Amino acid sequence: MKILVIEDEQESADFIAKILGDAGHGVEIANDGDTGLRAARDGAFDILIVDRMLPYKDGLTLVQEYRDGGGNVPVLFLTNLGDVDQRVEGLKAGGDDYLSKPPAPQELLARIEVLGRRQPGDVPITTLKAGDLEMDLLSRRVRRGEQKIDLQPREFRLLEYLMRNSGQVVTRTMLLEKVWDYHFDPQTNVIDVHVSRLRAKIDKDFEEPLLHTVRGAGYRLQG
Amino acid sequence: MKLALPPFTRTATFRLAVLYALLFTIFSAGLLIYLYFATVQYTRSVADQRVNAELDSIQKAFRDGGLPRVNQSLIERASIPDRYFFYQLTTARGTKLSGDLSGMPGDGVGWVQFPIDAQRPDGSLLTIEAEGRIVRLGDDALLMVAFDAQQRNEVTSRITQAVWVAFGVGIVLALGGGVLVSRWVNRRAEELASTAEAVIGGDLHRRAQLRGANDEFDRLAERMNAMLERLERLVKASRHTGDSIAHDLRSPLSKVRNRLEGALADDDISPDKARNTLETTLEEVDRVLATFNAILRLSSAGNASRARMVRTDVGELMEEIAEFFEPAADAVGLTFRVEKAKTAIVLADRAQLSQALSNLVDNAIKYTPTGGYIAMHMAVDKDTNKVDLVVIDSGPGIPEHARDRVVERFVRMDSARTQPGSGLGLALVDIVADVHRGELLLMDGRGAPDRPGLKAVLRLPLA
Numbered sequence: 001m002k003i004l005v006i007e008d009e010q011e012s013a014d015f016i017a018k019i020l021g022d023a024g025h026g027v028e029i030a031n032d033g034d035t036g037l038r039a040a041r042d043g044a045f046d047i048l049i050v051d052r053m054l055p056y057k058d059g060l061t062l063v064q065e066y067r068d069g070g071g072n073v074p075v076l077f078l079t080n081l082g083d084v085d086q087r088v089e090g091l092k093a094g095g096d097d098y099l100s101k102p103p104a105p106q107e108l109l110a111r112i113e114v115l116g117r118r119q120p121g122d123v124p125i126t127t128l129k130a131g132d133l134e135m136d137l138l139s140r141r142v143r144r145g146e147q148k149i150d151l152q153p154r155e156f157r158l159l160e161y162l163m164r165n166s167g168q169v170v171t172r173t174m175l176l177e178k179v180w181d182y183h184f185d186p187q188t189n190v191i192d193v194h195v196s197r198l199r200a201k202i203d204k205d206f207e208e209p210l211l212h213t214v215r216g217a218g219y220r221l222q223g
Numbered sequence: 224m225k226l227a228l229p230p231f232t233r234t235a236t237f238r239l240a241v242l243y244a245l246l247f248t249i250f251s252a253g254l255l256i257y258l259y260f261a262t263v264q265y266t267r268s269v270a271d272q273r274v275n276a277e278l279d280s281i282q283k284a285f286r287d288g289g290l291p292r293v294n295q296s297l298i299e300r301a302s303i304p305d306r307y308f309f310y311q312l313t314t315a316r317g318t319k320l321s322g323d324l325s326g327m328p329g330d331g332v333g334w335v336q337f338p339i340d341a342q343r344p345d346g347s348l349l350t351i352e353a354e355g356r357i358v359r360l361g362d363d364a365l366l367m368v369a370f371d372a373q374q375r376n377e378v379t380s381r382i383t384q385a386v387w388v389a390f391g392v393g394i395v396l397a398l399g400g401g402v403l404v405s406r407w408v409n410r411r412a413e414e415l416a417s418t419a420e421a422v423i424g425g426d427l428h429r430r431a432q433l434r435g436a437n438d439e440f441d442r443l444a445e446r447m448n449a450m451l452e453r454l455e456r457l458v459k460a461s462r463h464t465g466d467s468i469a470h471d472l473r474s475p476l477s478k479v480r481n482r483l484e485g486a487l488a489d490d491d492i493s494p495d496k497a498r499n500t501l502e503t504t505l506e507e508v509d510r511v512l513a514t515f516n517a518i519l520r521l522s523s524a525g526n527a528s529r530a531r532m533v534r535t536d537v538g539e540l541m542e543e544i545a546e547f548f549e550p551a552a553d554a555v556g557l558t559f560r561v562e563k564a565k566t567a568i569v570l571a572d573r574a575q576l577s578q579a580l581s582n583l584v585d586n587a588i589k590y591t592p593t594g595g596y597i598a599m600h601m602a603v604d605k606d607t608n609k610v611d612l613v614v615i616d617s618g619p620g621i622p623e624h625a626r627d628r629v630v631e632r633f634v635r636m637d638s639a640r641t642q643p644g645s646g647l648g649l650a651l652v653d654i655v656a657d658v659h660r661g662e663l664l665l666m667d668g669r670g671a672p673d674r675p676g677l678k679a680v681l682r683l684p685l686a
Contacts, residue, residue: 184520184578186548186551186585187589188588190547190550190551193553194550
């Protein structure tokens with residue numbers, strides 16, 4: 001993917017560029033808000049990574065102006081550590097996701113992958129598929145092969161998120177934010193327990209496991 | 224030239240006193256003027272009426288029988304002992320016909336005032352003020368009826384005097400009282416001000432003196448003291464936080480430093496060992512970052528404004544948290560019970576409240592040994608209009624003496640040091656409760672006295 005990183009701190013920008021570059025993405029860096037906005041409008045990027053605090057034009061304004069000008073590339077905000085308000089503001093201004101600085105490499109890559117695959121203006125889908133696992137979003141029924149699988153509402157949402165991003169790594173934080181809408185770190189391994197319960201339901205009686213643990217990163221549903 | 228006035232004259236009380244003195248002056252002047260005219264005019268008109276009545280009766284005698292009859296009547300009247308009136312009858316030209324005086328005091332008709340000599344009871348003479356009215360009797364005689372005005376004039380002048388004295392004394396009292404009151408008020412205000420100044424100067428222990436009069440100054444002093452108490456606690460807490468941050472972060476950072484230095488000094492370090500060093504170092508740094516994260520969350524929670532809060536069903540919120548944690552509790556062998564909650568609406572920041580509640584459950588899971596239980600329920604108190612969100616566990620509990628301290632930042636019980644954690648969890652719950660105008664209560668759970676468990680209550684006001 002081609003990614004534009006708008007970040008004024010050179011070291012931080014280089015760090016992000018290295019992570020993305022190592023993962024095979026093409027990266028361009030802009031060091032202030034004005035050049036960033038111009039680059040975002042001119043170049044054909046798949047994702048914008050925007051720092052909140054920028055010289056000349058702060059990240060919020062930049063994204064607002066970019067969206068007002070018709071730009072529809074997904075935006076990932078980089079926010080300061082722990083500032084909960086910045087998340088809400090960023091999403092309101094037209095951001096698609098946020099990550100606090102300094103980003104953990106696996107977390108950054110996982111979010112980039114998920115953002116990059118989200119096609120703006122997608123036709124709404126009613127069925128999700130991963131291997132022989134099928135989810136009907138309208139009737140809220142799940143089956144694997146011939147077997148019907150009963151899920152609790154929250155398990156359904158967890159599986160739905162994993163299936164929508166099947167083939168990609170999703171981190172625990174992503175699950176916490178997107179499935180439960182919680183924005184704190186539980187001290188206990190709550191997410192792991194939820195995932196293993198789900199795994200027991202969809203993988204236990206089958207030879208081929210679908211839900212994989214990715215060490216040091218999170219989980220991946222692979223059909 | 225500007226007059227240097229004493230300080231109490233610049234007080235609000237003194238200005239009020241002056242204003243009141245002024246109002247008092249205007250009011251009493253009005254009252255006294257009324258009093259003066261009411262009494263003086265009244266005595267005057269009473270005297271006038273008597274003179275007129277006397278004149279009427281003599282004029283009647285004149286109409287009935289002419290001058291001889293008048294003369295006769297005057298002689299009869301003169302014989303009355305201690306009489307009130309003087310009489311004088313003259314011809315139109317002024318020649319005396321009869322009467323008490325040698326001549327007519329004044330020419331023409333109308334009211335006259337004149338001095339006359341009178342005899343004291345002991346026979347000595349004195350001059351007194353008299354007042355009378357002269358009328359014409361027919362064409363050729365003048366008649367005067369007069370009376371001793373001395374007494375009346377004395378009353379009048381005494382009243383006048385009393386009025387002036389009362390006026391003067393009133394003003395002096397009003398101003399003097401004003402000065403006294405404003406000096407007293409000024410002194411008490413100065414006492415409070417000097418306390419404030421001492422605190423500004425850095426003496427946070429200084430408290431305002433109470434006089435025990437339970438007046439408004441005592442109440443002000445009481446509140447000021449309460450405010451100082453809270454400020455002192457906050458200052459201490461933030462000092463403590465600063466110290467703790469320095470202390471808590473120095474040791475992991477120096478560990479990181481030592482490890483890196485050791486790796487650097489090792490000239491023939493194997494790639495595996497170098498990698499291992501970097502990994503453990505990274506973990507350590509991540510922990511430091513997580514602590515910073517928690518500190519920043521804590522301070523942003525404290526700054527949260529009520530404007531962002533929305534009506535939130537805390538019963539539903541509690542059930543969500545319970546549903547979220549139940550599998551985790553189950554996984555470590557704890558029974559997790561949650562009572563179905565009714566609807567209870569609280570003005571809340573949903574994200575913060577979720578986090579606070581999750582911290583309580585997190586703690587319960589962390590500190591309750593396998594085989595124990597965690598129970599959550601909600602209780603609405605209609606009388607106080609409050610709702611309790613309760614988390615009870617069967618862990619070791621927190622001894623009573625430590626309960627105040629565990630909500631402070633970075634304070635961890637010794638028994639908790641083996642568990643991961645920053646010592647900021649309960650501090651955050653406490654702050655969130657505060658921001659929501661509620662409170663965090665910690666008490667014994669349902670267990671035996673030696674192992675009571677913990678009951679944590681997040682008490683919030685209902686919307």
